[in-house]
Amino acid sequence: MNSADLSGLWVYLAATPLLGLTLTLLAYLIAWHIHQRLAAHPLANPVMLAVALLVTLLWLTDTPYQTYFDGAQFVHFLLGPATVALAIPLYAQLQRLRQMAMPLGVTLLLGAVTAMTAAWIVGAWLGADAPTLVSLAPKSVTTPIAMAVAEALGGLPSLTAALVITTGILGAMSAQGLFRLMRVSDPAVQGFAIGLAAHGIGTARAFQLSPEAGAFAALAMAANGLVTALLAPWLVPWLKAVM
Amino acid sequence: MLNALTLLLVCQLIGEVITRALVLPVPGPVLGMVLLLLILIIRGGPGDTLKHTANGLLGHLSLLFVPAGTGIMLHAERLENEWLPLLAALVVSTLVTLAVSAAVLHLLVRRRQQKP
Numbered sequence: 145m146n147s148a149d150l151s152g153l154w155v156y157l158a159a160t161p162l163l164g165l166t167l168t169l170l171a172y173l174i175a176w177h178i179h180q181r182l183a184a185h186p187l188a189n190p191v192m193l194a195v196a197l198l199v200t201l202l203w204l205t206d207t208p209y210q211t212y213f214d215g216a217q218f219v220h221f222l223l224g225p226a227t228v229a230l231a232i233p234l235y236a237q238l239q240r241l242r243q244m245a246m247p248l249g250v251t252l253l254l255g256a257v258t259a260m261t262a263a264w265i266v267g268a269w270l271g272a273d274a275p276t277l278v279s280l281a282p283k284s285v286t287t288p289i290a291m292a293v294a295e296a297l298g299g300l301p302s303l304t305a306a307l308v309i310t311t312g313i314l315g316a317m318s319a320q321g322l323f324r325l326m327r328v329s330d331p332a333v334q335g336f337a338i339g340l341a342a343h344g345i346g347t348a349r350a351f352q353l354s355p356e357a358g359a360f361a362a363l364a365m366a367a368n369g370l371v372t373a374l375l376a377p378w379l380v381p382w383l384k385a386v387m
Numbered sequence: 388m389l390n391a392l393t394l395l396l397v398c399q400l401i402g403e404v405i406t407r408a409l410v411l412p413v414p415g416p417v418l419g420m421v422l423l424l425l426i427l428i429i430r431g432g433p434g435d436t437l438k439h440t441a442n443g444l445l446g447h448l449s450l451l452f453v454p455a456g457t458g459i460m461l462h463a464e465r466l467e468n469e470w471l472p473l474l475a476a477l478v479v480s481t482l483v484t485l486a487v488s489a490a491v492l493h494l495l496v497r498r499r500q501q502k503p
Contacts, residue, residue: 168450169450171453172450191453191456194456195453195456202460203460209461212454213457216453222451224416224419225395226448227414227416228396228416229395229420231420231421231427232423232441232442233441235427235433244496247496248492250491250495255491258480258488262480262483262484263479263480264476267472267475270472270476271472272472272473276465276469284480288416292416292417300465301455302461302462305452305459306462309452311477314477318481318482318485319485330493332492332496333493334489336489340484340488345449373413373414374413377413
């Protein structure tokens with residue numbers, strides 16, 4: 145087969161949803177395999193690896209993102225029902241949530257406001273523009289919620305997705321060292337802080353520390369998604385006005 | 388499986404309809420999550436099929452981020468120009484959020500334990 149045939153074949157395949165969908169799953173499987181091979185090291189994050197593979201491939205073949213996304217949207221669509229499904233782990237923690245309601249609620253509010261405000265202040269101080277700042281604000285919450293918040297407030301959802309994933313990796317990498325420095329050893333406290341600051345990737349890390357830390361991380365992740373979605377529409381315009 | 392998936396989609400759909408009809412700032416799926424949580428509280432918990440379907444979806448949660456994450460290629464120029472504020476904002480805010488959350492919860496839990 146000569147190169148003209150090959151590029152003709154690529155043009156044909158790239159026009160069907162099959163290719164984008166299959167490439168997404170293949171890239172993820174390869175990334176997952178690498179992640180497992182490296183003993184689930186936080187630096188070898190499977191999402192980051194899969195995205196790197198796909199971006200490289202699309203760039204090399206000069207394929208526009210929209211062409212790829214026409215197929216990949218079938219995977220993307222599942223983020224909606226997956227967000228709804230977060231109600232199930234949240235329900236499982238309901239008993240604990242009631243017992244520790246006050247301390248957890250206060251921490252949640254302070255943590256959610258801190259995450260958005262700190263990112264905004266540093267970004268604005270270093271000269272990021274408004275759409276970038278809005279995309280930054282919800283970066284501590286799970287991707288489907290963060291993207292929806294960014295979209296509703298005039299940010300760039302796909303940029304937010306990248307920032308959310310980076311935040312998750314940073315949180316998973318740094319949490320243990322920070323807690324040691326602060327002399328915080330209670331797994332419930334550790335888990336809640338990781339889930340609040342670093343959503344699902346942080347929660348996965350917390351489950352590696354202990355089941356109790358993991359449970360509190362899952363709770364914090366779900367609750368912070370909700371609180372950030374509710375607070376951001378008021379906090380973001382305020383930050384825009386004062387900064 | 389089919390029932391459970393339908394329930395998830397119905398919750399999402401109702402969430403989308405409510406958030407659009409009332410012009411709420413909350414994303415439709417988030418409202419759907421609250422709705423499902425209320426249903427679970429009323430029903431006294433999820434059935435096995437719903438649990439199974441939710442575990443399936445959430446077990447592969449990171450896969451679902453890949454199409455959107457690949458969209459980072461659309462922002463190559465922005466990342467080139469703004470990588471410093473972006474990276475600094477992420478590193479600083481993640482560390483500060485971790486520290487503030489851990490410190491506040493640590494103090495509140497300890498105070499509550501000392502009280503009785």
